[in-house]
Amino acid sequence: MLALLENYMANPGTFDEVLKDRERGHSYYQDFLNLLSGMELEEFKGLNENAKLSFLNQGITYALYNKEESVEQIFPFDLIPRIIHSEEWEKIESGVIQRNIALNQFIHDVYNEGKIFKDKVVPEHLIKSSAHYCAFMEGFSPRKNIYCHISGTDIIRHSDGEYYILEDNLRSPSGVSYVLTNRLAMVRVLPDAFKNLMVEPVSDYTDHLLKALWSVSGRELGDIFCVLLTPGVYNSAYFEHTFLAHKMGIELVEGRDLFVENDFVYLKTIGEKIRVDVIYRRIDDAFLDPDVFNPESMLGVKGLMKVYTKGNVSIVNAPGTGISDDKAVCSYVPDMIKYYLGEEPILNNVPTYICERPKELQHVLENIHSLVVKPVDMSGGYGVCICDQMSKAEIADLKEKVKQNPRNFIAQPKMVLSTHTTYIEEEENFEPRHIDLRTFTILGSQNPYVLKGGLTRTALVKGSLIVNSSQGGGAKDTWVIKNRS
Numbered sequence: 001m002l003a004l005l006e007n008y009m010a011n012p013g014t015f016d017e018v019l020k021d022r023e024r025g026h027s028y029y030q031d032f033l034n035l036l037s038g039m040e041l042e043e044f045k046g047l048n049e050n051a052k053l054s055f056l057n058q059g060i061t062y063a064l065y066n067k068e069e070s071v072e073q074i075f076p077f078d079l080i081p082r083i084i085h086s087e088e089w090e091k092i093e094s095g096v097i098q099r100n101i102a103l104n105q106f107i108h109d110v111y112n113e114g115k116i117f118k119d120k121v122v123p124e125h126l127i128k129s130s131a132h133y134c135a136f137m138e139g140f141s142p143r144k145n146i147y148c149h150i151s152g153t154d155i156i157r158h159s160d161g162e163y164y165i166l167e168d169n170l171r172s173p174s175g176v177s178y179v180l181t182n183r184l185a186m187v188r189v190l191p192d193a194f195k196n197l198m199v200e201p202v203s204d205y206t207d208h209l210l211k212a213l214w215s216v217s218g219r220e221l222g223d224i225f226c227v228l229l230t231p232g233v234y235n236s237a238y239f240e241h242t243f244l245a246h247k248m249g250i251e252l253v254e255g256r257d258l259f260v261e262n263d264f265v266y267l268k269t270i271g272e273k274i275r276v277d278v279i280y281r282r283i284d285d286a287f288l289d290p291d292v293f294n295p296e297s298m299l300g301v302k303g304l305m306k307v308y309t310k311g312n313v314s315i316v317n318a319p320g321t322g323i324s325d326d327k328a329v330c331s332y333v334p335d336m337i338k339y340y341l342g343e344e345p346i347l348n349n350v351p352t353y354i355c356e357r358p359k360e361l362q363h364v365l366e367n368i369h370s371l372v373v374k375p376v377d378m379s380g381g382y383g384v385c386i387c388d389q390m391s392k393a394e395i396a397d398l399k400e401k402v403k404q405n406p407r408n409f410i411a412q413p414k415m416v417l418s419t420h421t422t423y424i425e426e427e428e429n430f431e432p433r434h435i436d437l438r439t440f441t442i443l444g445s446q447n448p449y450v451l452k453g454g455l456t457r458t459a460l461v462k463g464s465l466i467v468n469s470s471q472g473g474g475a476k477d478t479w480v481i482k483n484r485s
Contacts (some may be wrong), residue, residue, distance in 0.1 A: 009432075015159050037419070054188060116336070127323055176205060208442050216316065262306055375409060
């Protein structure tokens with residue numbers, strides 16, 4: 001019979017979600033494990049294959065990059081869900097709402113009055129030297145002053161059991177389609193689990209997203225026309241683009257499908273042209289409009305930014321939001337919360353050293369062997385250097401890169417991500433693997449909405465702290481349990 005925890009042992013010095021839950025006397029994991037206790041390993045393996053087949057049939061893939069090529073693979077999915085109690089979730093939800101409201105106010109301030117610079121809370125040169133600063137946005141405010149309509153906040157749980165913010169993703173946060181498809185797979189493969197546990201739904205996400213698009217359209221509901229702008233089929237997140245467009249019932253378009261005429265954006269059709277009110281863009285700023293950004297871009301729409309600044313189309317998320325994705329800027333968010341909201345941060349940042357500051361640079365160089373060094377403007381886990389795993393030559397090379405361009409790097413203490421019981425196919429066994437959590441927040445005309453659960457990402461390589469799918473990570477369904485009272 002399947003005995004998931006019979007020989008299961010957590011790694012020393014880690015916070016294991018399942019074992020700690022059992023120690024605290026909670027029954028949620030036990031309720032789930034009881035469903036599997038009478039199952040043979042072969043039966044579980046069959047369920048695992050069914051889940052993979054479900055993903056394959058839906059075309060749920062991602063691009064796994066190596067040095068030579070990128071390979072499309074089925075998104076790795078683990079049948080053992082991560083369970084978060086309602087009390088814990090309330091703190092996470094409140095924390096990310098607080099954070100994203102402050103970030104939205106910060107972005108508006110940066111491109112308009114710049115009060116936070118004048119009051120010496122955030123250094124102006126740090127923001128304006130960011131690769132994602134958009135001078136074209138200066139003096140312009142989008143409809144309802146909403147810049148980060150959709151945000152992805154990455155959260156870890158350290159060995160002390162506390163949650164910490166790792167980074168913000170405001171340009172074009174990805175991964176929410178996997179949250180929704182993970183849940184579909186779980187319901188199909190293990191339907192009994194949802195009869196015994198009161199799991200919060202995730203299926204309402206696209207309804208909230210569509211309402212957020214409508215709220216910044218500028219026209220009445222019956223006239224609103226929204227599109228999702230994709231780079232095309234070769235983009236690693238193309239499945240997500242098609243999935244979200246289908247779920248919302250909006251058009252999936254490429255730049256060549258749109259054109260500008262008389263200061264409005266239109267969709268090309270075989271009949272009459274259709275005016276576009278909202279563009280949910282999934283391409284980077286640099287490719288949005290060749291008249292303003294990269295003149296060689298074939299992905300965007302010529303003249304789009306002129307229409308945008310006239311208020312005749314809304315772009316979700318707004319150009320220029322990438323300044324908040326800069327990992328050096330991220331370290332100032334607690335100060336932004338205090339400055340704009342007059343509140344203490346509900347969730348703490350991972351402690352961060354900004355290498356541009358001389359004293360902190362010196363500390364990093366002297367203690368680099370115990371730190372994690374990251375480029376400020378890269379995502380997907382790329383460029384992350386876990387220094388205690390590097391050779392002397394690699395360390396020397398890294399120190400030289402940091403000294404030559406300190407603005408491009410931050411450093412953090414090595415945070416030990418919590419672990420979770422995970423089925424490892426190659427071993428045909430259940431082992432602890434490190435996890436994190438990406439939450440998804442939507443800001444619109446109504447109250448802020450946070451998807452209840454988010455994306456739990458799993459580092460499938462034993463001992464690895466890199467959870468990103470682009471480097472071989474997988475995911476779990478994330479269950480927020482409703483309060484039983």
